[in-house]
Amino acid sequence: MVGYVAYADRFAGTLAGVGERLDYLEGLGVRYLHLMPLLRPREGENDGGYAVADDRAVRPDLGTMDDLAALARGLRGRGISLVLDLVLNHVAREHGWAERARAGDPRYRAYFHIHPDRSVPDLYERTLPEVFPDFAPGNFSWDPEADGWVWTTFNAYQWDLNWGNPDVFLEFVDLILHLANRGVEVFRLDAIAFLWKRMGTACQNEPEVHWLTRALRAAARIVAPAVAFKAEAIVSPAELMGYLGRGAHHGRVSDMAYHNSLMVGLWSSLASRDTRLLAGALRAFPPKPTNTAWGLYVRCHDDIGWAIADEDAARVGLGGPAHRHFLSDFYSGEFPGSFARGLVFQHNPYTGDRRISGSAASLAGLEAALDAGDAGRVDDAVRRLLLLHAVILGFGGVPLLYMGDELALLNDSGYADVPEHAADNRWVHRPQMDWALAARVQGEPDTPAGRVNAGLRHLIRVRRSLPHLHASVETWPLHSPDGRVLLLRRDHPLGVMVQAYNFSEQEVVLPAWELRGVLGTEAADALTGSRLGLDRPTLRLEGYRALWLVAAEGSGSVGLV
DSSP states (O other): OEEEOOOHHHHHSSHHHHHTTTTHHHHTTOOOOEEEEEEEOOOOOOGGGEEEEEEEOOOTTTTTTHHHHHHHHHHHHHEEEEEEEOOOOOOOOTSHHHHHHTTTOOOOOOOOOSSSSSSHHHHHHHOOOOOOOTBBOOEEEEEEEEEEEEEEOOOEEEEOTTTHHHHHHHHHOOOOHHHHHHHHOOEEEEEGGGSOOOTOOOOOOOOOHHHHHHHHHHHHHHHOEEEEEEEEOOOHOOOOOGTTTTTGGGTSSSSEOOHHHHHHHHOOOOOOOOOOHHHHHHSSSSOOOTEEEEEEESOOOOOOOOOHHHHHHHHHTHHHHHHHHHHHHHHOOOOOOOOOEEEOOOTTOOOOOOOOEEHHHHHHHHHHHHHHHHHHHHHHHHHHHHHHHHHHSSSSEEEETTTGGGOOOOOOGGGGGGGTTOGGGGGOOOOOOHHHHHHHHOOOOSSSSHHHHHHHHHHHHHHHHHGGOTSSSEEEOOOEEEEEEEEEEETTTTTTEEEEEEESSSSSETTTHHHHHHOOOOEEEEEOOOOEESSSSEEEEEEEEEEEEEEEETTOOOOOO
């Protein structure tokens, strides 16, 4: 499967409008469509739709639940699965449950964490991080109507739910099945890491989170066995595997999880022209359950937080805080020689953390190159974009294309002119779909957008032909004799596949014996259809070149442990 992620309104105006664009999605090779939050949010600020006021209604400007069901039928008829967000951690202050809680109904007050004074909240705050320190400091908000301090991890208008209350669990089982009956096939479990609250901890990744998810999945499978769960667990690498299932939970929690470490490592490798940190981080991952898949992405709707573990950085001689600082400088354009045009998001002066907003094309250097009128830099930017997408399309799992990346859309500086978006610069990389460009891009093969579009379509076509990329097969980093090159290996019953990615502008010369020991004396590059003789001393890899290599017939390939 290849996924596509979009806001329905920014993609096509309404749900009916999305239905009119299915030829475009099918032509691109999309089999999985994630429409960003479309259940009815609160009025005004709503955290991009993640402050849901009614889980059983669609945003009025997008359509109705009947429109959603009609879209799901149209998608399914083309073999495309509909994916929706399910916000588990919180609801909007205006949600019916919260309204009843504010009215004093004890049943619904028990759906939330409401405290009469600061004594308990202050004890929790000792160990709680801040998600949005700039505009939502702290984790509790005073609500005069509720006459209490309400747990609000993200924003004062988003009330955290009390998952220690079985009634909350039952509400969500009912909601999942209701939406599944409307045609939703995959649920993106938003903010899943935050569900369970335990004093003295960061209240993230607690063991009960995995039990609750496993129980939700079991209930859904009794009634709607085709429904899949995708964990939005943007957590440390050490915690991530728990969302796919470890130990007694093996393969019984979520069916998919985002591979945030791969995404962060890709941008880190581009900036440093060094893949050793990424390779080391990947090497530290244990095998995932074979009935699960990674969600792989170059960019998403969110900012990029530099989730690089200090121990991973130390293994390659880097200081974690210093490298994270470098990446923020680089992708905000502050670092000398940077090609990127990004914006700092949520600078935390206490920790030094600075996350980054920006479209994939602008972060990869295309915006700056076009402004400079430098054809060579434009070429580098296009190659970077295609290299990044080659990795996620070749890694094994479900690659997710963010809307507009197939057209190399740049930052949308006009986001600041929209009052409800102005305070949140993540809208810089959530542009309106450019349908005029989409209509002509295949007839303009020499433009940056045309080159990126053609390159992506080619990668998707080749990917579809390769059983070696089945999601159940693990991807392992191989030793690379040159830090600029990432080497990945996949062991499929039909044969070994090796991928090589040059993360620098320079040509790299590799000793051929590194690949000959795995693939034999001759390999075929699936991306170009060419054959490479590995019995010679060296292999040349152009700047930002990707190779998907499988053993050619009769090459005498061997397996390595």
